Amino acid sequence: MVKAKEEAGVAPLRIERVALHWRALAETLIPLALGEDEIDAPRFYERLRGVPGEAFARAGLEGALWDAHARTLGVPLRAALGARPRPVPSGLAVGIYDTVEELVERVGRYLAEGYRRVKIKIQPGWDVAPVEAVSAGFPGVPLMVDANAAYTLADAEVFRRLDAYGLMMFEQPLARSAHADSAELQRQLKTPICADESADSLADVEEIIRLGAARIVNIKIQRVGGLSEARLMLGRVRAAGLGCWLGTMPELGVASAQGLHLAALEGFDYPTDIEASARWFVDDLIEPQITIDREGFISPPPGAGTGYEVSREKVRAYAVDSSEFAR
Ligand SMILES: [Mg+2]
Numbered sequence: 001m002v003k004a005k006e007e008a009g010v011a012p013l014r015i016e017r018v019a020l021h022w023r024a025l026a027e028t029l030i031p032l033a034l035g036e037d038e039i040d041a042p043r044f045y046e047r048l049r050g051v052p053g054e055a056f057a058r059a060g061l062e063g064a065l066w067d068a069h070a071r072t073l074g075v076p077l078r079a080a081l082g083a084r085p086r087p088v089p090s091g092l093a094v095g096i097y098d099t100v101e102e103l104v105e106r107v108g109r110y111l112a113e114g115y116r117r118v119k120i121k122i123q124p125g126w127d128v129a130p131v132e133a134v135s136a137g138f139p140g141v142p143l144m145v146d147a148n149a150a151y152t153l154a155d156a157e158v159f160r161r162l163d164a165y166g167l168m169m170f171e172q173p174l175a176r177s178a179h180a181d182s183a184e185l186q187r188q189l190k191t192p193i194c195a196d197e198s199a200d201s202l203a204d205v206e207e208i209i210r211l212g213a214a215r216i217v218n219i220k221i222q223r224v225g226g227l228s229e230a231r232l233m234l235g236r237v238r239a240a241g242l243g244c245w246l247g248t249m250p251e252l253g254v255a256s257a258q259g260l261h262l263a264a265l266e267g268f269d270y271p272t273d274i275e276a277s278a279r280w281f282v283d284d285l286i287e288p289q290i291t292i293d294r295e296g297f298i299s300p301p302p303g304a305g306t307g308y309e310v311s312r313e314k315v316r317a318y319a320v321d322s323s324e325f326a327r
Contacts, residue, residue: 017056022321024054029061030325041069042080045228055200055225056249062226063258071305076261078300081231083264087297091117091271093146096126100133107134110279116271116296117142117168123150128161135165142271146171149197153181156188163189168270169216169243172196179204182213192216196247200224205233209240216243216270223249227262238267245270253277253286257306260290260298274298285314 028051033039036047044065048058070080078085092115097103107118118138120130122145134143144167151158151173159173169192174182176197186193192215195208199217201224208214217237219230230246237244246263248256256274263272276298277289284290286308292298301307 021054021057024057034327041065045226056222059222059226066227067305074304077306078261078264086264087299088260088263089116089271090292090296090298093119093273096121100130103130104133104137114292114294114296119144119146122147127158131165142168144168147173149175163191167191169194179207179211179213183211194218205236218247220247220249234267243269246272248273253284257308260300285310287311
């Protein structure tokens with residue numbers, strides 16, 4: 001169902017992590033939900049906070065509850081979350097290639113589909129040259145880089161050189177806990193630093209704001225443990241005057257569909273990493289598949305909840321394991 005991994009620098013789905021999340025759901029989180037007399041989905045995160053660890057599992061359960069809540073109310077999920085309807089701009093993210101020529105060819109091919117910006121992965125030895133080539137090849141296309149924490153403050157010169165390209169942002173140049181170093185690097189640069197891996201929780205966001213470690217925050221629903229936490233983080237980031245956008249994890253359309261609704265909230269200022277289903281999947285579990293329009297926007301289908309339906313048939317076809325839960 002997932003396309004063969006074609007790009008380095010894009011995190012592969014790790015099966016052992018999936019097993020841990022499955023266990024957290026089966027042994028702790030689903031029994032917790034089934035033990036409630038009545039679930040108030042918008043407040044259920046308060047209960048989930050009592051179950052530390054396995055943020056992906058908490059996000060999965062909470063997302064399902066929010067979707068069910070919106071469907072019960074008969075409104076789109078974004079309305080239940082407090083967002084007005086608007087199409088969500090989508091950005092292209094590409095990994096690391098063997099050659100700059102291959103990268104430029106690939107970016108050109110995908111950009112033709114309409115994406116609103118390009119994000120390229122960088123790492124030591126693969127940074128200034130690919131940025132130079134993509135900037136020259138696609139002038140006027142908003143460009144950003146994601147370093148996935150691959151550098152240290154000793155590499156500041158690389159970022160000072162990249163600063164000349166007028167990029168939208170440098171995503172996570174330094175290690176996830178290197179808040180003070182990131183603040184020091186930001187002081188040397190015009191280009192905003194974007195916190196990704198280092199913005200794991202509200203407490204992290206407070207520290208980033210206090211130190212000036214970033215000017216933009218990438219919020220990922222799974223990494224922060226669910227839609228409610230993500231919404232709280234957005235509120236804090238906005239109040240501090242920082243920019244924000246919605247990132248993605250290796251995720252099925254079920255999660256991307258929820259992300260599209262969250263990303264309609266005011267304050268998500270930059271294009272999301274959510275791309276068309278066909279970009280990563282031969283066949284995704286949701287119907288319809290996620291598509292982008294020619295201008296690079298995604299509009300969820302009308303209807304209650306996410307507007308997308310999980311195909312039971314596909315779940316049966318692709319399932320490797322299953323469990324049933326009852327009160
Ligand atoms: Mg990132």
